[in-house]
Structure formats: structure tokens, C-alpha cells
Amino acid sequence: MTIVFYGAGAVAILSTALMITRLHAVHALLYLIVSLLAVSLVFYALGAPFIAALEVIIYAGAIMVLFVFVVMLLNLGEEAARAERALLKPSMWTGPLILAAILMAEFVYLLAASSGRSLGGAMIGPREVGASLFGPYLIGVELASMLLLGGLVGAYHLGWRPTSSRELR
Amino acid sequence: MELVPMRDGFLLAAALFALGLTGVLVRRNVIFILMSIEVMLNAAGLAFVVAGARWRQPDGQVVFLFILAMAAAEVSVGLALVLELYHQYKSLDTDAISRMKG
Amino acid sequence: MLELLWLVPAIPFAGALALAVLGSRMSHRTVTMVGVGTVAASAFISILIATVFLSARPASGMYTQTLWTWIDIGSFRPQIAFYLDALSLVMMLVVTFVSFLIHLYSAEFMRTDEGYSRFFAYMNLFVACMVTLLLADNLLLLYLGWEGVGLCSYLLIGFWYQDPVNGLAGRKAFIVTRVGDTAMAIGLFLLFHSLGTLRIQDLLHAAQGQWSAGSAYAIAAAALLLGGAVGKSAQLPLQTWLPDAMAGPTPTSALIHAATMVTAGVYLIARTHVLFELAPPVQFAVAAIGAATLLMAGFSALTQNDIKRVLAYSTVSQIGYMFLALGVGAWGAAIFHFMTHAFFKALLFLAAGIIIESLHHEHNIFRMGGLRKELPIAFWTFLIAGCSLAGLPLITAGYYSKDLILWSAGSSAAGSTGLWAAGIAGVVLTSLYTFRLIFLVFFGLVRTPVTSRPGLAMTIPVCVLAVLSIVGGFDKALFARFIARALPTLPEAVGGITETSSGLAAALAFLCGLLGAWFVYQRNPRLATAMVENPAGRVLHQFWFSDWGMDWLYDRLFVRPVVWIARVNKADVVDSIYDGLASLTTVCYRVLSLTETGKLRWYAAWIAGGTVAFVAIVMFL
Numbered sequence: 050m051t052i053v054f055y056g057a058g059a060v061a062i063l064s065t066a067l068m069i070t071r072l073h074a075v076h077a078l079l080y081l082i083v084s085l086l087a088v089s090l091v092f093y094a095l096g097a098p099f100i101a102a103l104e105v106i107i108y109a110g111a112i113m114v115l116f117v118f119v120v121m122l123l124n125l126g127e128e129a130a131r132a133e134r135a136l137l138k139p140s141m142w143t144g145p146l147i148l149a150a151i152l153m154a155e156f157v158y159l160l161a162a163s164s165g166r167s168l169g170g171a172m173i174g175p176r177e178v179g180a181s182l183f184g185p186y187l188i189g190v191e192l193a194s195m196l197l198l199g200g201l202v203g204a205y206h207l208g209w210r211p212t213s214s215r216e217l218r
Numbered sequence: 219m220e221l222v223p224m225r226d227g228f229l230l231a232a233a234l235f236a237l238g239l240t241g242v243l244v245r246r247n248v249i250f251i252l253m254s255i256e257v258m259l260n261a262a263g264l265a266f267v268v269a270g271a272r273w274r275q276p277d278g279q280v281v282f283l284f285i286l287a288m289a290a291a292e293v294s295v296g297l298a299l300v301l302e303l304y305h306q307y308k309s310l311d312t313d314a315i316s317r318m319k320g
Numbered sequence: 321m322l323e324l325l326w327l328v329p330a331i332p333f334a335g336a337l338a339l340a341v342l343g344s345r346m347s348h349r350t351v352t353m354v355g356v357g358t359v360a361a362s363a364f365i366s367i368l369i370a371t372v373f374l375s376a377r378p379a380s381g382m383y384t385q386t387l388w389t390w391i392d393i394g395s396f397r398p399q400i401a402f403y404l405d406a407l408s409l410v411m412m413l414v415v416t417f418v419s420f421l422i423h424l425y426s427a428e429f430m431r432t433d434e435g436y437s438r439f440f441a442y443m444n445l446f447v448a449c450m451v452t453l454l455l456a457d458n459l460l461l462l463y464l465g466w467e468g469v470g471l472c473s474y475l476l477i478g479f480w481y482q483d484p485v486n487g488l489a490g491r492k493a494f495i496v497t498r499v500g501d502t503a504m505a506i507g508l509f510l511l512f513h514s515l516g517t518l519r520i521q522d523l524l525h526a527a528q529g530q531w532s533a534g535s536a537y538a539i540a541a542a543a544l545l546l547g548g549a550v551g552k553s554a555q556l557p558l559q560t561w562l563p564d565a566m567a568g569p570t571p572t573s574a575l576i577h578a579a580t581m582v583t584a585g586v587y588l589i590a591r592t593h594v595l596f597e598l599a600p601p602v603q604f605a606v607a608a609i610g611a612a613t614l615l616m617a618g619f620s621a622l623t624q625n626d627i628k629r630v631l632a633y634s635t636v637s638q639i640g641y642m643f644l645a646l647g648v649g650a651w652g653a654a655i656f657h658f659m660t661h662a663f664f665k666a667l668l669f670l671a672a673g674i675i676i677e678s679l680h681h682e683h684n685i686f687r688m689g690g691l692r693k694e695l696p697i698a699f700w701t702f703l704i705a706g707c708s709l710a711g712l713p714l715i716t717a718g719y720y721s722k723d724l725i726l727w728s729a730g731s732s733a734a735g736s737t738g739l740w741a742a743g744i745a746g747v748v749l750t751s752l753y754t755f756r757l758i759f760l761v762f763f764g765l766v767r768t769p770v771t772s773r774p775g776l777a778m779t780i781p782v783c784v785l786a787v788l789s790i791v792g793g794f795d796k797a798l799f800a801r802f803i804a805r806a807l808p809t810l811p812e813a814v815g816g817i818t819e820t821s822s823g824l825a826a827a828l829a830f831l832c833g834l835l836g837a838w839f840v841y842q843r844n845p846r847l848a849t850a851m852v853e854n855p856a857g858r859v860l861h862q863f864w865f866s867d868w869g870m871d872w873l874y875d876r877l878f879v880r881p882v883v884w885i886a887r888v889n890k891a892d893v894v895d896s897i898y899d900g901l902a903s904l905t906t907v908c909y910r911v912l913s914l915t916e917t918g919k920l921r922w923y924a925a926w927i928a929g930g931t932v933a934f935v936a937i938v939m940f941l
Contacts, residue, residue, distance in 0.1 A: 050221070050222065051221070051222055054222045054226070054227075055226075058226075058230045061230070061234060062230070062233050062234065062237065065234055065237045065238070065257055066237055068241070068253065068257070069237060069238075069240060069241035069244065069245065069250070069254060074247070074249055074250070077250060077253060078253070081253055081256070081257070084234075084257070084260075085260065088234075088260060088264060091227075091230065091264065092264075092267055094222065095222065095227065095267060095268060095271040096271050097267050097270070097271060097278070097279050097282075099279060100267055100279045100282050100283070103282075103283065103286060104286075107286050107290065108256075108260065108286065108289070111290065112256065112289060112290055112293050115293055115294065115297055116249070116252070116253065116293070116297070118297075119249070119297045119300060119301065120249060122301065123249075123300075123301070123304055123310070125249070125310075133247060136246045136247070136311065137244070137245070137246075141244055142240075142244055144243070144925065145239070145240045145243035145244045145925070146240060148239070148240075148243065148925070148928055148929060148932060149236040149237070149239050149240045149243075150236075151932050151936075152232075152235075152236050152239065152928075152931075152932050152935075153232060153233065153236045155932065155935050155936060155939060156228070156229070156232035156236075157229070157232075158939065159939060160225050160228050160229055160232070161225075163224065163225050163228070166223070166224045166272050167221030167222065167223055167224070168221060168222050168223070168224055168227060168268065168271040168272055170221060170274070171274050173270070173271070173274065173275070173276050173279060177275075177276040178276040178279050178280060178283075180276075181275075181276040181277065181280050182280055182283070186280050189280070189284055193283075193284050193287040193288070194287075196287060196288060196291050197287055197290065197291050199291065200290070200291030200292070200294050200295050201291075201294070203294075203295045203298070204294040204295050204297075204298045207295065207298035207299060207301075207302055208298045208301065208302075239928055242921075242924050242928075243921060243924055243925050243928065246921065251920070251921075251924075312919065312920040312921060313919050313920075313921065315918075315920075316917060316918030316919050317918060318916075318918040319916060319917055319918030319919075
């Protein structure tokens with residue numbers, strides 16, 4: 050489990066780093082999917098198999114697919130990649146890297162003082178999660194469903210376009 | 219079964235979050251910004267799961283579920299907006315869309 | 321009948337108010353009725369009160385009428401109350417009566433002026449404030465009247481405000497007297513702080529009880545009050561404003577700057593005489609200031625060529641005599657001289673006004689001449705007043721009052737032969753400049769023709785005053801007995817100068833001056849010009865003409881540094897603090913508005929930066 054954890058973690062970090070430096074949108078998406086799959090493995094190593102499955106199904110399966118659809122719709126091809134190269138100058142990396150480095154330093158400083166509790170002993174499976182969802186977190190479930198409804202309505206409204214039949218009139 | 223120290227789990231989440239932040243700040247194409255935001259959300263969720271595993275309770279996973287639902291809703295609306303943006307301005311460069319200036 | 325006391329200041333005040341508000345809409349006749357009538361009523365009531373007071377005297381020799389409580393804070397409860405005793409009665413009588421005569425005179429003198437109602441409003445206000453000052457029961461009310469007369473003086477000096485020179489003279493008067501007023505205010509603070517009351521009679525009793533003779537408190541309080549008196553009465557070193565104050569109309573000069581306001585300082589010292597008795601060094605300073613001033617002003621009067629300026633310096637000199645009397649402890653003599661001086665000095669100014677008016681506003685005495693036959697009334701009244709001023713023995717009021725002062729200066733315990741000698745020298749000077757004036761103006765050839773003759777309203781007051789200038793001194797003994805009820809009498813003479821020898825010396829001095837003036841100006845007019853042409857003579861002439869260089873000195877010492885500071889501080893250091901705050905805010909606004917770039921990444925970067933900083937703060941603090 051330890052090896053799984055560290056290996057998947059390394060893959061996740063590497064693929065995320067590669068993702069943010071790609072010029073072609075589809076390449077970046079593919080790297081992102083790899084990162085998500087790696088994180089799913091990490092979840093399994095920590096003893097959360099249900100969430101590992103959900104990560105693959107929903108995150109990598111649905112959300113990333115949405116991204117792919119949109120990238121295809123926008124037809125971001127080679128000329129877009131060339132435009133990206135023009136936009137992505139090396140000098141632009143300095144500021145954000147410094148900021149992220151400071152943030153990482155702070156996190157490391159905070160975490161260095163934490164006790165070394167070990168994880169991954171027990172498997173918290175779907176049974177416990179489900180019982181928790183239908184028990185104490187019931188309201189959260191309802192709220193999440195309302196959120197999704199709102200997202201649905203919003204996406205539909207934003208995506209609606211007058212059809213060609215209207216333009217003909 | 220060998221166990222993983224909690225600190226390393228949080229460090230992984232922190233590293234992924236920092237990388238996602240860098241992506242948000244560097245890229246000008248709005249699609250890439252959205253992708254980096256997804257990375258950050260994922261990292262936050264990972265932190266929750268790590269915490270839940272430390273206490274051996276499903277609460278961490280439940281919160282990750284909510285984060286997942288929220289990410290889904292946000293991505294759907296966000297991408298619809300991206301499409302609308304492209305339709306209006308014919309460009310996905312966020313620096314060029316600065317009419318809210320001043 | 322004594323309850324009518326409050327009407328004496330109230331009626332002129334009401335008149336001033338009416339004239340100020342409605343004056344521009346009243347007819348000329350109505351303004352005259354109101355302006356002169358109020359003061360006439362005031363004079364009539366004071367005469368009534370005087371008769372009642374003298375015939376049915378109150379037991380304690382004084383009468384207090386309280387109107388209401390002015391301020392009521394803790395132990396500080398000054399009231400609007402009027403205090404009538406022999407001193408305030410005499411002064412009130414003189415002030416109201418002379419004011420009435422001068423108002424009557426002004427009705428004709430100012431009749432063609434377009435600020436007619438404004439003039440009478442100011443004059444009425446002045447009379448009201450002056451009477452308030454004289455009748456005040458406590459020092460705060462006295463200070464109110466004090467400031468009021470200062471205000472009216474400023475308003476009336478700058479009466480013809482279209483000419484900026486007049487405004488400047490008014491400002492100078494106000495500022496110089498202000499210096500004195502500030503000293504007096506500090507004196508009031510000191511008195512209240514250490515004695516707990518400002519009511520004059522209570523204050524004097526408390527001072528006598530608490531302070532020993534020569535204590536620091538008494539010296540400080542008396543010195544500060546002396547500062548105020550010096551400012552208002554135009555004595556050294558604050559006398560520079562009075563000659564310039566002649567820029568005002570002649571009735572104003574007669575009333576304010578000769579007969580009444582400038583004697584307010586004398587009244588103040590006489591009223592608080594207990595404090596001065598408790599501070600012998602300050603009392604000596606009073607005498608010294610009086611002696612120095614009377615000599616200085618006498619020399620300055622000798623060189624002037626504006627008729628009103630000669631009379632102004634003469635006023636300064638005569639008040640110096642009053643201060644001299646106060647300084648040696650002859651309180652009654654000072655008040656007696658005040659009374660006679662009010663008569664003959666007001667008369668001198670009114671007669672000079674007749675001359676000025678008749679010669680179509682000519683002020684220069686070297687351009688007048690031979691008016692003896694042209695303006696007989698002006699000549700005879702001016703002559704009578706001049707003789708009274710110089711002290712023509714036995715038949716003029718001025719002789720008796722001045723003689724009393726000289727004898728007191730020489731013979732009292734606090735006096736000395738030096739002071740007496742200064743007084744005699746002053747008599748010589750007075751006689752010299754007075755007869756110089758008379759010979760130049762009334763004798764010799766007519767240089768400027770007379771264009772108009774005075775009417776009845778101008779003739780009656782001068783005649784009445786002329787009579788008073790003669791008979792006013794015959795009641796010397798009666799006056800002394802009367803005033804002794806309010807002021808302490810002089811202890812028995814201790815010096816070597818007897819009354820008769822002093823009187824003889826004064827008469828001799830008068831004759832010297834008369835002969836000298838006659839010799840230089842009448843018999844050998846060329847001698848006068850020769851004396852001035854002489855280099856030493858020219859320097860002296862210039863020096864005395866410019867009031868011993870005091871204007872120049874004050875300009876260098878005070879005026880220039882203050883003006884320089886004002887010019888340097890034009891941008892105003894204090895204001896810049898508030899301006900600075902405003903500009904700081906503007907700068908911050910400009911800087912912050914730069915952050916609204918409209919670019920998404922920048923906003924994200926700021927959020928991230930803020931989060932990092934926040935985490936750092938939470939971690940480290």
C-alpha cells in the first residue's frame with residue numbers, strides 16, 4: 050500500500066505539472082485524466098474504495114468528457130496551439146511560481162509539526178459512506194441535488210441558441 | 219499492511235493544490251484556467267479524504283462527494299459560459315476580455 | 321427715583337438698536353430726534369438721580385441695582401448690576417451731559433453726511449457702553465463696556481471707510497488697545513482665581529483681607545489692570561493710536577477721544593484703588609508713566625501742524641496728569657481734573673470743528689489765521705478753553721484742578737519734588753502749545769477765507785461748555801468732600817511744597833508759556849521758522865513731530881516681524897495638515913484604482929497572494 054501510495058502520488062504530481070505546461074488543449078486534458086486516475090489510486094491506498102470508484106466514474110468519466118466535448122466544439126486545433134505558444138512566455142512563469150513556492154513552503158512548515166499518524170489501516174467502504182449520507186448528512190445530499198438542478202438549468206439556459214427556423218422567419 | 223503517514227497525504231494534496239494554483243495564474247486560455255481549477259478542487263478533496271482516513275470515519279468521503287457534485291455543476295455552467303464567451307468575442311484569451319477595467 | 325438708574329444706559333442702547341435696524345428708512349428729522357433725544361433723556365435722568373442721591377443720600381453712600389444674573393456656573397455668578405456711588409455718579413453725570421451737548425452739535429455738524437443715521441447709531445451705542453462701564457458692579461460687566469467702547473471707537477474712527485487711511489487708523493487704534501485689553505483680561509483671570517469673585521466691592525474687601533501690601537499677587541493684578549488702563553487711556557507705551565484716531569469725525573474726537581473713553585483707564589484705576597494701594601511699586605509706575613507721558617506728549621504737541629493732532633497730544637498729556645494724580649494717591653484730584661478736562665477739551669474740539677467746517681475742511685493751522693474777527697464765537701470759546709487747559713490762574717476751572725494735582729504730586733507721601741517739577745514743566749509746555757495754536761489760528765492774516773458760519777445747534781453747546789470751563793473749578797472744596805465718600809482722601813501734606821507756593825509756581829509757568837508763544841509766533845514769526853531750519857532744530861522737530869519715533873519703533877519691532885511671518889506662512893502650516901489628509905486620501909484612491917485592471921488573472925493572483933499572506937499571518941502570529 051505504501052508503494053502504491055507513493056507511486057501514484059508521484060504520477061499525479063508529474064502529470065499535473067505536465068498538464069499545466071502543454072500548449073495543445075487535448076494533450077493537457079489527457080494528462081489531467083492521468084492525474085485523476087492516479088489520485089483515484091491514492092484514494093484506494095488510503096482505504097476509501099468507494100471514493101476511488103467515484104473519482105474515476107464522475108470526475109474522469111463525466112467532467113473531463115465535458116471538457117473534451119467543449120474543446121472539440123471550439124475546434125481548438127493547431128493554430129490555437131500556435132497562439133498558445135505566443136501567449137505562454139517563460140517570463141510569465143516567475144510570479145506564479147514564486148507564489149506557489151511560498152504557499153508550498155507554508156504548507157511544509159505547518160505539516161512538519163504534525164504527528165505522524167498512520168493511515169490506510171481500515172477500508173471504509175460504500176456501506177459506511179451510504180449510511181452516513183442517509184443519516185447525518187441527509188440535508189447535504191438534498192442541497193447537493195438542488196445545486197445540480199441549478200447547474201442544469203443554468204447550463205441549459207446559457208447554451209440555448211435561437212434555432213435556424215427562427216432566423217428564417 | 220504498511221501504513222502511510224498522514225503528513226505525506228497532506229503534502230501530496232498541498233503539492234497538487236500549488237500546481238493547480240500555478241496553472242490558474244499562468245495560463246491565459248480560459249479552458250486551461252478551468253482545468254487548473256478542477257485540479258485544485260481535486261486536491262482539496264484529497265485533503266478531506268486523508269483527514270477522514272485518519273479518523274477512520276466516512277465523513278471525509280462524504281465531503282468529497284459533495285465537492286464532486288459541486289465541481290460537476292460548476293464545470294457544466296462554466297463551460298456553457300465559455301461557449302458563450304467564444305461566440306461573443308471569438309477569442310478565449312482572458313487578458314483580452316477586460317471591459318470591466320477601472 | 322434711583323430705580324431709574326438702569327434707564328441711563330438702556331435708553332441710548334435702544335436708540336442705537338433702532339437706528340441700526342431702521343435708520344436707513346427713517347427721515348433725517350427722525351434720526352436726529354432719536355439720536356439726540358436718547359442721550360438727552362439719559363442726561364436728564366442722570367441729573368434726576370444725582371439730585372435724589374445728593375438730597376436723600378442712601379445710608380451707606382452707595383446704591384446697587386441688580387437686573388439679572390448674567391452667568392451662573394458653579395461659584396461664578398456675575399450679574400448685570402449697576403453700582404452707584406459718588407465716583408460713578410460724578411462720572412456718569414459728566415459723561416451723559418457732555419455727550420448730550422456733543423450729540424446736539426453733531427446734529428448740525430454731520431447733517432450733510434450720507435452716513436447720518438449710522439453715525440448716531442454708533443454714538444448712541446458708545447454712550448450706552450460707556451455708561452455701562454461706569455456703572456458696572458463687577459469687573460466682567462465693566463470689561464463688557466470696555467470692549468464696547470473700543471468697538472465704537474474703531475467704528476467711528478473708520479467712519480468714512482471709503483478712504484483706506486481711515487480704516488487703517490481704526491485698525492491701529494483697535495490693535496493697540498487690544499494689547500492693553502488682553503493684559504486686563506489676564507488680570508481679571510488672576511483676580512477671580514485668587515479672590516473668587518469679580519464683584520468690585522467684594523473683591524476689594526477680599527484683597528485687603530488676604531493680600532498684604534506688596535504681595536506678588538497684588539502687584540501682578542495691579543500691573544495687569546494698569547496695562548489695560550494704559551492702552552485705553554493712550555499713555556506710554558500704548559499712546560500711538562490716539563493721534564491717528566483724529567481721522568474720525570470731529571464730534572467723535574470730542575466725545576470719545578477727549579472727554580470720555582480715554583478716561584476709562586483713569587476710572588478703572590480709581591475704582592480699584594485698593595489694589596493699587598496694596599502694590600506700591602505699581603502705584604509708583606502709574607505716577608511715573610503719567611509724568612513721562614505728559615512731558616513727551618507736550619513736546620510732540622509743540623510741533624504738530626494739524627489742529628486736531630495738537631489737541632490729541634494735548635489729551636494724552638492731560639491724562640498723564642490724571643495718572644500722575646492717581647500715582648501719588650490723590651484719587652479725588654484725578655477725578656476733579658477729569659471733570660474739568662472733559663469740559664474744556666470737548667469745547668476745544670467742538671470749536672476746532674467749527675473752524676474746520678467753516679474753512680471747508682482745512683486742518684492745517686499754518687493755513688489758518690486771523691479768524692478772530694471772522695468766527696468770534698469760535699475765537700472766544702476756544703480762548704476760554706485754551707486758558708482753562710493751560711491753567712489761567714483763578715478764573716478757569718483747569719487752573720484749580722491742575723493746581724491740586726501739582727500740589728499733591730509735590731507734597732504727598734508717595735509724591736516727590738521730581739514729579740512736581742515734571743508737572744510744572746508740563747504746565748509750561750501746555751501753555752506754549754496752546755497759545756501757539758491760538759496765535760496761529762486766530763491772529764495774523766486771513767489765509768483761508770471763511771465759507772460758512774455755524775448755526776444754533778453748534779453754537780449752544782460750545783457756549784454751555786465755555787461757561788462750565790470757567791465755573792467748573794469753583795466747587796473744588798465741595799467736590800472734594802463729595803468724592804471723599806467713595807475714594808480715600810490724601811493724608812496730610814508731608815513734603816516741603818506748600819499749596820500757595822505750588823500755585824504760584826504754576827501761575828508763573830503759565831505766564832512763561834504764554835510769553836514764549838507770543839514772542840515766537842506773534843511778535844517774531846520768523847523766529848519760529850529759523851528754529852526749525854537750524855539743523856539741530858530740524859532733528860528735534862522731526863523727532864517730536866513723529867511722536868518721539870514710537871511709530872517707527874513699533875513698526876520695526878512688531879509690525880514687520882508679524883507681517884513677515886504671515887507672508888512666510890502663506891501656505892499655512894496648520895492648514896496643510898488637513899490638506900495633507902485630503903491629498904493622502906486622493907493618492908490612495910489613485911493607487912488603488914490602478915488595481916482594477918479588468919484582467920481575470922490579476923484578480924486571481926491577488927486572491928492567491930492574499931491567501932498566502934493570511935496563512936502566513938495565522939501561522940506566525
